[in-house]
Amino acid sequence: LSESVMALIHYGQPKDVGENKPEDNEEPCPTHTDYTLFTLIPEHQWPGSQMVNASRFEFVNVHDVAPPGEGWVLCLAGECFMNGSLRDLNIPPTQHRVVGTFTERTSCALFHYPHRFAMLPGSKETVERYLDKAYLPSVNYKQ
Numbered sequence: 001l002s003e004s005v006m007a008l009i010h011y012g013q014p015k016d017v018g019e020n021k022p023e024d025n026e027e028p029c030p031t032h033t034d035y036t037l038f039t040l041i042p043e044h045q046w047p048g049s050q051m052v053n054a055s056r057f058e059f060v061n062v063h064d065v066a067p068p069g070e071g072w073v074l075c076l077a078g079e080c081f082m083n084g085s086l087r088d089l090n091i092p093p094t095q096h097r098v099v100g101t102f103t104e105r106t107s108c109a110l111f112h113y114p115h116r117f118a119m120l121p122g123s124k125e126t127v128e129r130y131l132d133k134a135y136l137p138s139v140n141y142k143q
């Protein structure tokens with residue numbers, strides 16, 4: 001069986017609270033990294049996805065880098081990439097978030113994990129034990 005999970009993630013419109021309008025910077029999905037080997041996010045039409053530009057240490061809009069209509073797939077390095085057999089490549093996990101756009105939408109993502117019983121290189125620990133100790137349950141990793 002595959003250790004991958006295909007997810008459809010629904011982002012609703014921010015709710016008005018009485019006469020107060022939602023903040024422009026409300027984040028339906030705050031800054032995080034994924035606990036995966038990598039995450040694939042296919043091209044989408046809706047704004048809101050942002051990732052950290054590692055050379056400038058600031059968030060950039062995905063659509064500023066890859067405009068809609070180009071047929072792209074975004075590949076985000078996950079925590080298991082850095083802490084697994086590929087850590088010698090020195091590619092840090094991608095920090096990313098979704099900011100409020102006041103447009104209800106559904107996104108698709110493929111979260112790819114290494115096999116849970118695989119041994120971490122240079123360790124006597126399985127991927128499952130490492131993740132259980134290192135991370136809290138989240139949207140893309142459940143204990």
